[in-house]
Amino acid sequence: MTEAELREIEPTVTIDARDAYCPGPLMELIKEMRQQPVGSIIELMSGDAGSAKDVPEWLNKVHQEFLGVISESDYWRIFSRKIIEI
Amino acid sequence: MSKRVIIVGGGVGGTIIANLLAKKMRPEIRKGELIIDVISDKAEHFYQPGLLYMLFGLKQYEELVRDERGLLDPMVELHLNPAVGIDKDKNEVRLKNGVVMKYDILVIATGSKPAPEMIPGLKEGGHWFYELDACLKLRNELMNFKGGKIVLTIGMPHKCPVAPLEVTYMLDDWFRQRGIRDKVDYTYTYPIAKLHGIDSVAQFASKTFPKRGIKSEIFFNMKEVDPNKKTVTSIEGTTLKYDLLISVPPHKGANVIEDSGLGQGGFIPTDKFTLKMKDSKNIYVVGDTTNLPISKAGSTAHFESDVIVENIASELRDGLTPFRYDGKVFCFIETGLTKATYVMFNYETPPNPVAPSALIHWLKLTYNKVYWLTPMGIL
Structure with missing residues (x-):
């Protein structure tokens, strides 16, 4: 998705994990991805640069859809959609 | 008419808050202007981190348990009956025995379990x-x-x-x-x-x-x-x-949370600074019960409790809640049977463990023995 399209998205749930040192942003996404119903769009806000790489890699491994990432001034907004039950 | 603060949950967070609040608000309690209730489903207070040691035979059950009544300030009422419903619109907590209790301020400290x-x-x-x-x-x-x-x-x-x-x-x-x-x-x-x-x-x-x-x-x-x-x-x-x-x-949160429609999985949407339940003016959430992306640990509940107590006291006395939780967490990390390190962090400062040492390990063992001072509001 383009950045303009991502900005138009209304997520089912937004996880603000910008200050989450422990257990960390991806751990929060895993928890949410497991409990939200199929079709949900999840926005993860992360202050960890590694998330922009780790999150798509994990989504690919578990066959969920990575919609894209918006780089804000000091954090990243990562969008995904749950497409199958896990 | 007296005000009533109800704390649901007698774990580390709930017990600290009850004790610190009772200490701080002693004059109001003595005058009958404030009642503090703790609702718990257990008569025993169990030190969960001790299980890591019990696994190796290094702690016995008797060392890890105290009577909750004995840990609580005498001026705190303890109700040993599980909360089965919380009605945030009516400001009521319903107990399993059918009793309905009305609160002015509610603290939810129901924790989580595997x-x-x-x-x-x-x-x-x-x-x-x-x-x-x-x-x-x-x-x-x-x-x-x-x-x-x-x-x-x-x-x-x-x-x-x-x-x-x-x-x-x-x-x-x-x-x-x-x-x-x-x-x-x-x-x-x-x-x-x-x-x-x-x-x-x-x-x-x-x-x-x-x-x-x-x-x-x-x-x-x-x-x-x-x-x-x-x-x-x-x-x-x-x-x-x-x-x-x-x-x-x-882990899951307590059944009463989901049954009352307060949060998915038993975890309540909570403001990370005020520790108030989102969209609520008179409900605080502490420890594992929040949905905050921070460590679910006794230490988190401990530091959150300090802020919640200050805000409740300030709110009751002045109508103000100026205190903010900064995300502080402190955790020992055992790196074997003879050495340990620790991490300390908050929302702004990332953790950085120091080199493991026998001294830190012994500090942890000491804390295991004096833990009881924490729920009592002393340490």
Whole structure:
């Protein structure tokens, strides 16, 4: 998705994990991805640069859809959609 | 007419808040202007971090338990009856015995507990040490373990995020002491791309695991356990064979939270600074019960409690709630049976463990003995 399209998205749930040192942003996404119903769009806000790489890699491994990432001034907004039950 | 503060939950957070508030508001309580109630489903207060030591026979049950009534300030009312309903619009808590209690301010401190039933086969095929009976069962398995494959798996969410590492290091030392480490094939799995959620701790594990012969598997989130084949499979598609499966099961919050429609999975949407339930003016949430992306740990509940007490007292006296939680957490990390390190962090400052030492290990052992001063509001 383009950045303009991502900005138009209304997520089912937004996880603000910008200050989450422990257990960390991806751990929060895993928890949410497991409990939200199929079709949900999840926005993860992360202050960890590694998330922009780790999150798509994990989504690919578990066959969920990575919609894209918006780089804000000091954090990243990562969008995904749950497409199958896990 | 007197004001009423009700605290649901008699764990570390609920007990600290009750005691600190009773101390701070002594004049109002004496004049009959304030009543503080604790609602708990247990007469005993259990020091959960002690289970890590009990697993190795280093702590006995009697050392880890106290009577909740004895820990509470005499001016706090204790109701030993489970809360089964919370009506945030009517400001009421309903107990199992049918009693309905009205509050002016509510503190929800109901905690979290392992829910192995969330992973098919885990209850039958796996072991865990986060609960008393399960810990004793695993201890028995370990005492009779002569060698083979041990796999450690972790569910989300879970409390005490450093415990999986601690138990790994402690088991490594323990098997060496018993002279069977060469017969143990140990695999530590972790849900994300590194060995721990905290970068600096993950780096520490990456350096120390190879030296200790600890294998690892990243991106491993339990999907199911097959107790007959003795395998655990991840949602990422990896299957590991085990002789002994040690897990940290995914956790759930208390039933009363979900039953009352306050939060999915028993975790309540909470403001990270005020610790008030989102969209509520008179409900505070503490410890594991929040949905905040921070460590579910006694230490978190401890530091949050200080802020909640100051705000409740200030609100009752002046109508103001100026205090803010800064995300402070402090956790010891055992790096074996003789050394430990620690991490301390908040929303702004990332954690950075110091070099492990015997001194920090002994500090942790000392804290295990004096823990009771924490719920009493002294330490």
